[in-house]
Amino acid sequence: MKLINVVLLNLLLSPLLMASALPDGAHIVVQGYGEVEALPDIAKLHLQVSETRDTAAEAKAEVDRRVAAVLRAARQQGVDDTAIRASQILVHPDYSWEDGKRRLRGQRLVRQVDITLADLSRYGALVDALVAAGVSELGEVRFIVSDREVLAERALLAALADGRQRAALLAANVGRQLGKVYRVDAGAAPVVPLAPRALMMEAKGRADAPMLLGSETVSARLSLVFLLD
Structure with missing residues (x-):
């Protein structure tokens, strides 16, 4: 229950914190999303x-x-x-x-x-x-999956890359160059597992029947603020 309260508090405070931490100069705010998956091991x-x-x-x-x-x-x-x-x-x-x-x-x-x-x-x-x-x-x-922390880290990096790509696209379409990252807010949306996807894996050994496994999928969202040059 304590963890749920912390997550809810982050969700409520994040817009306020973002608004109070925006730069004075030209900037762009985007959301980045990333997800990764791995077969159970x-x-x-x-x-x-x-x-x-x-x-x-x-x-x-x-x-x-x-x-x-x-x-x-x-x-x-x-x-x-x-x-x-x-x-x-x-x-x-x-x-x-x-x-x-x-x-x-x-x-x-x-x-x-x-x-x-x-x-x-x-x-x-x-x-x-x-x-x-x-x-x-x-x-x-x-x-x-033996090491879900690795999946979580990869999901965050994928979300960062996605946010940068979105920001570069928007900046180019308004005639500006994308500058440095001013702020990264990773607390607004925690890393969460998604529903498993069904994948086939052949069971080795004497058992001939295939083994149906669901891949472990983890997603992450980031709020990003970029400066514009």
Whole structure:
């Protein structure tokens, strides 16, 4: 909420600040817009290994065996141990309903495993290996760009170049030469992500199906004041 308030304050004060900071001589005020996009380069997989047995000890032994196989499969696909997180074990009774009566099936044991894959060319092979290792459920998979700050910087530079081009065009059409930048206001419109665009990327490894990824797009706007020569 605090961040939202700061952004709103910037939006309200920006016109006043711009008006009070204009040069006395000939000048031009323009808006620059820029956007950049990049394909995700990291996948975050949320897995679950579960088992129901007569006793919690029996269920744990089976889950431990399959989790160990999952970890081996991930390492074989180049995933470092620092990119794997295995959560604590959860145990609870597993019931089923038969003829309107609840029957105890056994003790259900669940363990979550989170894997961060830094090489998306191995995604298909990794999923195949995890399924073969005994993953009970492949939950949420998120594809993300590892360094969004770089995208934000490139968007700002693109907005600056766009604003300069607009200013040069306008200056030339009024018979003036574009001078130096007098003021840059980057607070009026913060860098924001745009809706992803669908792009195809072939999953390498044993999985033959293509992987549909959305590119990460970031946009930026700048208010620019140029002097006119």
